[in-house]
Amino acid sequence: MNESALGRLRSRATTLGGGIVAVLAGLFVWQVVSWIVNSNILPGPVPVSLTFVEQLDEGLLGHAAVSAYRVVLAIAISIAIAAPLGLILGTNARLYTLSAPIIYLSYPIPKIVALPVILLLLGLGDASKVTMIALILFFQILILVRDEVRTVRPELVLSVRSLGANRLQLLRFVFMPASLPGLFTALRVSTGVSIAVLFFVESFGTRQGLGYYILVESWGRLAYEEMYAGVIAMALLGLGVYYAVDGIERRLTRWNRDDR
Amino acid sequence: MTDQKPIAALGDVTFAYPGGVAVLRDFSWEMSDGESWAIIGPSGCGKTTLLYILAGLRLPDSGDVTIAGEPISGPRRDIGLILQDHGLLPWETAVNNVGMGLRLRGSPGREWRSEAQSWLDRLGLGDYSKRFPGQLSGGQKQRVAIARTLAVAPTLLLMDEPFSALDALTRESLQLLALELGIARGRSAVLITHDINEAVMLGNKILIMGAGPDDPATIIDNPGAGRDGFIGSDDFRELASNVRSRLNTNPEAAASR
Numbered sequence: 001m002n003e004s005a006l007g008r009l010r011s012r013a014t015t016l017g018g019g020i021v022a023v024l025a026g027l028f029v030w031q032v033v034s035w036i037v038n039s040n041i042l043p044g045p046v047p048v049s050l051t052f053v054e055q056l057d058e059g060l061l062g063h064a065a066v067s068a069y070r071v072v073l074a075i076a077i078s079i080a081i082a083a084p085l086g087l088i089l090g091t092n093a094r095l096y097t098l099s100a101p102i103i104y105l106s107y108p109i110p111k112i113v114a115l116p117v118i119l120l121l122l123g124l125g126d127a128s129k130v131t132m133i134a135l136i137l138f139f140q141i142l143i144l145v146r147d148e149v150r151t152v153r154p155e156l157v158l159s160v161r162s163l164g165a166n167r168l169q170l171l172r173f174v175f176m177p178a179s180l181p182g183l184f185t186a187l188r189v190s191t192g193v194s195i196a197v198l199f200f201v202e203s204f205g206t207r208q209g210l211g212y213y214i215l216v217e218s219w220g221r222l223a224y225e226e227m228y229a230g231v232i233a234m235a236l237l238g239l240g241v242y243y244a245v246d247g248i249e250r251r252l253t254r255w256n257r258d259d260r
Numbered sequence: 261m262t263d264q265k266p267i268a269a270l271g272d273v274t275f276a277y278p279g280g281v282a283v284l285r286d287f288s289w290e291m292s293d294g295e296s297w298a299i300i301g302p303s304g305c306g307k308t309t310l311l312y313i314l315a316g317l318r319l320p321d322s323g324d325v326t327i328a329g330e331p332i333s334g335p336r337r338d339i340g341l342i343l344q345d346h347g348l349l350p351w352e353t354a355v356n357n358v359g360m361g362l363r364l365r366g367s368p369g370r371e372w373r374s375e376a377q378s379w380l381d382r383l384g385l386g387d388y389s390k391r392f393p394g395q396l397s398g399g400q401k402q403r404v405a406i407a408r409t410l411a412v413a414p415t416l417l418l419m420d421e422p423f424s425a426l427d428a429l430t431r432e433s434l435q436l437l438a439l440e441l442g443i444a445r446g447r448s449a450v451l452i453t454h455d456i457n458e459a460v461m462l463g464n465k466i467l468i469m470g471a472g473p474d475d476p477a478t479i480i481d482n483p484g485a486g487r488d489g490f491i492g493s494d495d496f497r498e499l500a501s502n503v504r505s506r507l508n509t510n511p512e513a514a515a516s517r
Contacts, residue, residue: 158312
């Protein structure tokens with residue numbers, strides 16, 4: 001018990017150490033390239049960091065908060081719709097068979113092509129931006145939850161049914177917890193894409209968000225230091241979402257980490 | 261020792277899996293309250309199907325199934341089922357798994373937790389209540405599964421090869437635990453097994469099933485089961501060899517162990 005706690009601490013320290021080394025290496029490369037380029041289009045890490053801190057007060061924090069709100073809302077909406085649907089499709093053989101071809105055919109379509117339609121239907125505001133991101137997450141979650149549920153061993157279902165579980169209780173105690181690893185995998189692999197799409201949809205029809213800050217307020221005004229500060233904020237947002245997902249997963253699927 | 265009220269009865273039961281041939285055909289059988297039955301037979305003879313029908317997890321194509329005099333239509337709360345593959349939920353701790361049946365029945369948290377903990381204590385797993393199944397050995401998992409089933413106080417206990425996936429020593433200790441828990445000593449139970457010694461050790465009655473649905477089944481009375489000193493005695497060995505020879509009359513029916 002103590003030994004495993006110590007081991008976990010050690011591995012966490014190793015991860016942290018590795019992270020610090022990676023960040024330092026990145027900053028070093030950035031600095032060297034900036035010296036070589038020697039132009040105001042690529043300022044070094046020091047002036048950019050100073051601008052970053054200074055800009056936080058001058059609106060950057062607000063833009064970051066709006067972006068975070070959009071992406072977190074999109075994640076919440078996509079989970080709320082896709083996870084229950086995945087549970088239903090994964091536990092109902094007939095619905096699974098009926099839906100499989102539709103999902104199979106629509107999955108590879110890059111969802112971003114639906115953007116014009118979404119803009120026409122929902123307008124240029126937050127609704128369309130959040131919907132676009134949610135749509136991308138939706139398919140990932142739906143498919144991974146559905147497939148994870150289908151791997152539940154029949155013995156588990158039989159034994160819990162024999163204890164008197166009704167269908168709702170089977171969902172609550174068996175299928176829902178069984179689907180969590182799939183749900184978190186879906187979130188982890190699609191965090192990057194959702195931040196990328198966020199950046200894109202924030203470049204129009206809004207005066208708030210990191211995409212707007214980077215593309216319109218900084219790049220458009222040739223304010224390069226501000227632009228890089230925005231890029232850093234965007235990277236931190238992605239990292240934050242990723243670690244939040246990771247942390248919640250650790251908490252909720254403790255059972256899944258030890259050898260089964 | 262036992263009263264004669266039938267706790268479970270099958271009348272002319274026929275069952276086939278979808279698209280397959282019949283596993284049971286016009287199968288009739290009855291057990292009295294307080295009896296422990298061991299059912300033994302070759303793989304594919306339908307013994308597990310028989311147990312699932314008793315558990316209400318499979319409904320027969322034709323024939324009557326009654327539990328405590330009532331026709332069965334689905335899983336019943338007075339029937340406990342223990343499977344070879346323990347069937348514990350990997351995401352629930354041992355104590356939560358043991359309390360599962362009580363939770364499903366709406367028992368308040370404090371109540372089911374203390375009940376589950378006392379079963380874990382009784383089965384020697386008191387210190388493991390916070391562990392997940394993945395952190396337990398095979399024998400410990402099966403003990404947790406037994407505790408989970410007994411915690412809901414079933415009047416009929418159904419077991420599908422509960423010890424066959426365990427190593428010999430663990431199996432033996434769990435067979436002794438089964439005796440301690442009343443198997444062959446007045447608790448109504450049906451035990452599916454392919455281990456002849458286990459059948460003789462834990463069955464007041466031993467039902468030997470034929471290889472196919474049309475091969476006749478045999479019933480052997482085993483009054484010694486559950487008595488102190490029976491295991492390893494001459495009577496025990498004689499009965500075991502009797503069971504073995506009956507299994508061997510049909511070469512297809514030779515038990516794998």
